Amino acid sequence: MSIDIRNVSKDFGNFHALRDVSLEINSGELVALLGPSGCGKTTLLRIIAGLETADRGHILFNGADTTDKHVRERNVGFVFQHYALFRHMSVFDNVAFGLRMKPKAIRPSEAVIKDKVHELLGLVQLDWLADRYPSQLSGGQRQRIALARALAVEPQVLLLDEPFGALDAKVRKELRRWLRRLHDDLHVTSIFVTHDQEEALEVADRVVLMNSGQVEQIGSPQEVWDHPASPFVYGFLGDVNLFHGRAHEGEMLIGEDQQGLRLVTPEHSTVQDSKAFAYVRPHDLEVQRYVASANAAQPVSGIVAKLTRAMVVGPTARLELVPADATAAGSGDIIEAHIPAQLYRDQGFQEGDTVLLTPRRARVFVAEGEGI
Numbered sequence: 001m002s003i004d005i006r007n008v009s010k011d012f013g014n015f016h017a018l019r020d021v022s023l024e025i026n027s028g029e030l031v032a033l034l035g036p037s038g039c040g041k042t043t044l045l046r047i048i049a050g051l052e053t054a055d056r057g058h059i060l061f062n063g064a065d066t067t068d069k070h071v072r073e074r075n076v077g078f079v080f081q082h083y084a085l086f087r088h089m090s091v092f093d094n095v096a097f098g099l100r101m102k103p104k105a106i107r108p109s110e111a112v113i114k115d116k117v118h119e120l121l122g123l124v125q126l127d128w129l130a131d132r133y134p135s136q137l138s139g140g141q142r143q144r145i146a147l148a149r150a151l152a153v154e155p156q157v158l159l160l161d162e163p164f165g166a167l168d169a170k171v172r173k174e175l176r177r178w179l180r181r182l183h184d185d186l187h188v189t190s191i192f193v194t195h196d197q198e199e200a201l202e203v204a205d206r207v208v209l210m211n212s213g214q215v216e217q218i219g220s221p222q223e224v225w226d227h228p229a230s231p232f233v234y235g236f237l238g239d240v241n242l243f244h245g246r247a248h249e250g251e252m253l254i255g256e257d258q259q260g261l262r263l264v265t266p267e268h269s270t271v272q273d274s275k276a277f278a279y280v281r282p283h284d285l286e287v288q289r290y291v292a293s294a295n296a297a298q299p300v301s302g303i304v305a306k307l308t309r310a311m312v313v314g315p316t317a318r319l320e321l322v323p324a325d326a327t328a329a330g331s332g333d334i335i336e337a338h339i340p341a342q343l344y345r346d347q348g349f350q351e352g353d354t355v356l357l358t359p360r361r362a363r364v365f366v367a368e369g370e371g372i
Helices: 041-049 091-100 110-123 139-152 169-186 197-203 221-226 231-236 341-347
Strands: 003-012 015-025 030-034 056-061 076-079 157-161 189-194 206-211 214-219 241-248 251-254 261-264 274-280 285-289 303-313 316-323 335-340 354-359 363-366
Touching: 003 041, 015 041, 015 056, 015 214, 030 041, 030 197, 041 076, 041 157, 041 189, 076 139, 091 110, 091 139, 110 139, 139 157, 139 169, 169 197, 189 197, 197 221, 206 221, 206 231, 214 221, 214 231, 231 274, 251 274, 261 354, 285 335, 285 341, 303 341, 316 341, 335 341
Parallel strands: 030 189, 030 206, 076 157, 157 189
Antiparallel strands: 003 015, 003 056, 206 214, 241 251, 241 274, 251 261, 274 363, 285 354, 303 316, 303 354, 316 335
16 A cells, blocks of 8 residues: 655644645555654654544545545554553453454454454464453553554554554564564555654664654665755764864865864865854764874864763763864764774773864755855
């Protein structure tokens, strides 16, 4: 089942939840709607389901306009963050509920329902819990039962709203892998909402980054990670350092002319002396000891910083540093660098050391409205 979202907008009073959102989802694809709270991702999911009505725009399933169809006519399965299981029903009856609620003309017999429910419970690896009640299950088990219930009616589309948000980190990680394997087996067109970057990048075929009711970027997990389309995407996908400077004719200067760092930015070759921002991930910063030059006029080929805190756990040393030039860094003036723990030990680094930071890779954005 392919889904075509065309120019969808939704307002709640003066709040613009969605602003002219368009998106195509291929049949059998697993897509993540990723973004911060209030970005519109859950509203979009509810509009696709038919639980919410768009003010403008259209929703098409396999090319057919379903914009005005009731949720019962869309044949979607919906999994909520807080399971929404019926407490007074056994696991078996929860999963059977959707089948028993079908119109009499198409309702399966109890024998067929029994076989179907046990098949689904086997699929989610919980057949042995058929007679239990939701209160007797763990959070991870309840969420798998909720998924089995959604799949019972053989939906054309599976929609999941923060499905693992209420679970602890270890269970979330296990269920993410399990959901990916399940999807590979079933190939049901699936859309899940999350604010967890790691979850979206690990599970989805494609990621849709949303911000303030609009789509910022669409791409595979690798594409959005390697080539963020905007400062918002760069900042949202994992830890990142922000450096301030000026861009001019294919170069960006961070810090003072003789005590700063020049980045080559051929993509901004036409820019003339404009405010610019460089984004550098912590693992893309090279850290070495700073040795002051006897010649004060000799340029420094990096960012001079003081190591204020080192957290060496497992294979990685996470370093917090403060730049000598306070105008260079943003985000609270703290720079974060990740280096191998063995390198940290080999170099004999200690808190209080002065070091030189050099970006191996940076992405530069020119301030909007400036530069060309």
